[in-house]
Structure formats: C-alpha cells, structure tokens
Amino acid sequence: MVWTGIQPLVDNFKTIDYTEYIFQEFVSAEDKLNKYDEFWEVWELFYPCTLALCQRSAYFHSSSTVHNYLLAWPLWRKDAKEWHSLKDREKGFFRRVARDIGSHPAVLYSLAKLLNEIGSGFASDGIFWVSEILERGVDLANEKLEANTIYYLENLVRGFVLRNRHKVRTTPQIKAAILVILNFLIEQGSVTAYLVREDVL
Numbered sequence: 781m782v783w784t785g786i787q788p789l790v791d792n793f794k795t796i797d798y799t800e801y802i803f804q805e806f807v808s809a810e811d812k813l814n815k816y817d818e819f820w821e822v823w824e825l826f827y828p829c830t831l832a833l834c835q836r837s838a839y840f841h842s843s844s845t846v847h848n849y850l851l852a853w854p855l856w857r858k859d860a861k862e863w864h865s866l867k868d869r870e871k872g873f874f875r876r877v878a879r880d881i882g883s884h885p886a887v888l889y890s891l892a893k894l895l896n897e898i899g900s901g902f903a904s905d906g907i908f909w910v911s912e913i914l915e916r917g918v919d920l921a922n923e924k925l926e927a928n929t930i931y932y933l934e935n936l937v938r939g940f941v942l943r944n945r946h947k948v949r950t951t952p953q954i955k956a957a958i959l960v961i962l963n964f965l966i967e968q969g970s971v972t973a974y975l976v977r978e979d980v981l
Contacts, residue, residue: 788824793829803848804855812836816865820873823849834884839874843886856897863898871905873920882913885926893933896939902913903940910936914964930965934972937961941976948980955980 789802796802803826810819830849833842847853851866864959874891875944881887888910895906910933948954958980965973 783980786825790825790829793826794832799833800844800848801828803845804853806856807848807851807853810865811863814864816867819865820870823873834881834887843889846884846886847890850874850887850894851892851898852890856951860898861900866898871902874899874902875905875909877889878909878913882909882916885929887926889926889929890933892929895936896932903936904944906936907940907954907957907961911960915960925968930968930970933961933965934970935967938972938976941980945979945980 789796806819806822827848830846833845836842851863851886856863874894877887878891882891891906891909891913895903895910899906941958944954948958959977961972962977962980966977
C-alpha cells in the first residue's frame with residue numbers, strides 16, 4: 781500500500797519541529813482504531829527517519845521523538861503491561877532497533893521503559909537486546925543517561941530474576957546477559973543491582 785498522505789511527513793521529517801507529537805497522534809489513533817497492519821506499515825516508513833535522527837548529535841525534541849516512536853511515551857496507564865498492537869512479530873522490530881541505534885541514550889531508556897510496561901511480555905528477549913547494547917562496547921557508562929533509565933533497568937532485571945531464578949542460574953546465555961546488565965548498573969552505583977548479582981551468583 782502506498783501511503784501518499786504520510787510521505788510528505790517522511791520526506792520532510794528532519795525539518796519538522798514537532799515530530800514527537802506526530803508519533804504521539806499516530807499511537808493515540810492506533811490505540812483507538814486497532815489497525816495493526818496499517819500502523820506497523822506506517823511505522824516502518826518512519827524507521828529510516830528515526831535512524832537518521834539518532835545518528836545526529838543535536839536535534840530539537842530528539843529524545844521525546846525517540847521515546848514516542850519506540851512506544852515509551854508517558855501516556856500509558858500505569859498498570860498497562862500489554863498493548864493490542866504489540867505482538868510477537870514486533871520482537872524483530874525492537875531487536876533491529878537495539879542493533880541499529882542502541883547507542884543513543886534515548887533508545888536505552890525507551891527499551892527499558894517499554895520492557896517494564898506494555899512490552900513486558902518481551903522481557904525474555906529484551907534482556908538480550910539490552911545486554912547486547914551494553915556489550916558492544918558502546919560507552920553508555922560515560923554518557924549522560926536519561927532520567928529514570930537506571931530505575932527501569934533495575935526493575936527489569938530484578939523482576940526477571942525473581943520470576944526466573946532457576947533459569948537464570950542454570951542457563952549460561954541468560955545468566956551472562958543478566959550479568960552484563962547488572963555490572964553496568966553497579967558501575968552506575970546501583971545497590972539493587974549489587975544485591976541481585978549476589979543472588980544470581
């Protein structure tokens with residue numbers, strides 16, 4: 781399907797000052813209309829724009845634009861743990877995001893928030909997305925992290941370990957991924973991560 785009405789927004793994305801509101805309106809509309817295939821087709825059109833945005837060092841509203849694009853906006857209900865337009869297929873989308881633009885602090889924040897909220901069902905995959913971001917040698921430890929990034933990462937890893945303690949201790953790949961995240965958090969001064977690591981080890 782050709783989205784002729786969307787293309788001007790895509791073509792002029794880098795010159796628009798209110799891109800976070802564009803994404804907010806799309807998500808809000810999808811929340812009401814539940815047009816799954818159409819929504820993700822539109823989202824794919826905006827992927828190269830978001831990729832380019834994260835590769836530029838300075839851009840107006842860049843963080844909030846990334847948050848809204850990655851469905852980490854602040855308007856979900858506090859108890860929302862799933863969303864009708866977020867299905868197993870989207871694991872591939874977020875894996876690609878982590879690989880392509882995971883070095884951007886807004887992406888790490890967004891993934892951590894998503895995995896605590898409407899994407900909580902992706903946690904088993906998400907710990908690998910997050911650990912791979914940190915493992916690639918991206919110097920996020922010395923970057924200015926976005927507010928609450930540590931909080932969401934702590935909640936993610938602590939909750940995962942509580943629910944899957946035996947699996948974490950007995951599955952080398954999962955344990956290694958968890959330890960990458962915990963060690964990163966400990967470097968950030970997280971007492972929670974230190975206590976969780978003692979439990980895992």
